[in-house]
Amino acid sequence: MARDASHTSGAVRPNTRPATRTGCAVERVRCALYRVPLAEPVSDAKVTSGRQQPLASVDVLVARIATADGLEGIGFSYSKRAGGPALFAHAEQLAPLLIGEDALAIGRIWEKLVWAAASIGREGLAVQTVAAFDIALHDRKAKQAGLPLATLLGHYRGSVRCYDTGGGFLSATDAEVVANAERSLARGVGGIKIKVGGDQRSDLARVAAVRGAIGGATPLMADANQQWDRAAARRIGRTLERYDLTWLEEPLDAYDAAGHAALRQALDTPIASGEMLSTTRDLRRLLDAGAVDVLQPDAVRVGGVTPYLRIAALAAELGVTVAPHFATELHVHLAAAQPAEGWVEYFDWLQPLFEEQLEIAGGRIQVPDRPGLGLTLSPRAETWVRAAAELPER
Ligand SMILES: [Mg+2]
Structure with a gap:
């Protein structure tokens, strides 16, 4: 007898909602990396102890996810000091996995994006990239409901x-x-x-x-x-x-x-x-x-x-x-x-x-x-x- 795949722990199952009919299918994904300057460099104890340099700017990865119904969600991730360009590069590689997805299937998409890069770990930069998409999907969902998040x-x-x-x-x-x-x-x-x-x-x-x-x-x-x-x-x-x-x-x-x-x-x-x-x-x-x-x-x-x-x-x-x-x-x-x-x-x-x-x-x-x-x-x-x-x- 064939094994029922639904018994697989944490399995990512295929779409069950026809997102193309509800207008929730992801059509467009835009990612951008911004280097936002601070008014003046700041230091905490990680700097005075010699572990880090003063912080002069924050790298912000912004993800925008647009669906067939014309809604767009905006989300972001950030890095203080090193890591911003890597966030962007990882986002660029994950973005195609969103196209055609049901934008309301947020938990399922989260699993899909994290597991896509599981060999580099399910923490740190890998999940911080996914954060920008996850936040964008929540922003879009709240916009669809006409409510603050x-x-x-x-x-x-x-x-x-x-x-x-x-x-x-x-x-x-x-x-x-x-x-x-x-x-x-x-x-x-x-x-x-x-x-x-x-x-x-x-x-x-x-x-x-x-x-x-x-x-x-x-x-x-x-x-x-x-x-x-x-x-x-x-x-x-x-x-x-x-x-x-x-x-x-x-x-x-x-x-x-x-x-x-x-x-x-x-x-x-x-x-x-x-x-x-x-x-x-x-x-x-x-x-x-x-x-x-x-x-x-x-x-x-x-x-x-x-x-x-x-x-x-x-x-x-x-x-x-x-x-x-x-x-x-x-x-x-x-x-x-x-x-x-x-x-x-x-x-x-x-x-x-x-x-x-x-x-x-x-x-x-x-x-x-x-x-x-x-x-x-x-x-x-x-x-x-x-x-x-x-x-x-x-
Ligand atoms: Mg603190």
Whole structure:
């Protein structure tokens, strides 16, 4: 007797919906790589420890997927420092696999694209390329429904608490960080995150200066960007306890789940991590180890909305706060659709790519009320294009 293929675990089955009749068949795919400059180069502890160079620009892979019904979804992925051209090259190779697909079969397409390149791994750059397509498909689906993505996902709130990171880099002096924090709070953000991870004395001085300036009631987070060892994290973490941090972020190597768990036991300050991990499996390892109070998945880095929703749901089940990393324009939608309120990290680095501005007031970012992500590419983005491809070729 022939074996029933439906018993195959995780099998990718053929289309069952006639996408050509519903208008949802993918007709055109456009990919472009943009190098978006920052207002000025920034450094965190990965730079001061000598591991990386200051960051002067962000490479953004934008995918646009158009269907027979005239709708187009827009999605993006990004790389800080190396990797942008590789994202684009991989996207160019995957794009033909989308043509003719049912754009609503998002989960199935995700599997197809990831398995197409499974021999180079189902993590890192491989899934971060797929993220741009997955996000574009979600954007298109929400546009088809005529709803903001947050609403399509089943939103809990129309705005999300936000904190600002952009003014707290180690490349700024303590006085500049304080001035940036005051400016951000005056603008309406709800909390301030500053970078630490240098030497103990300068870290303490910086945290004390900002806490003194913004007062005890304003949420303050500190981010060591993985640059302490376990002993340093414990020692400096203890001295930071008096500043009532909302969380201490990436005190240790991103993959050191056991170290985070031990530190979490040793400190009262909540521990946050997860932004560098690019699989739900690795994020789950943090949850399984009891390593974090705050999980910080990045929907782009894990491969898009599809895997993000899985890990966010698991964190919610475990009572772990979810505070997605970077990509504010996307995460405002995803954070609005999770049951417990977390935080969204406000960055304006991607903003120049888009026509629309996020609305911030009263410590919160408003979920855009436009369909989809509510984003359109700005004309000035054209000046930052490094590579572009279109299927079918015109
Ligand atoms: Mg961080």
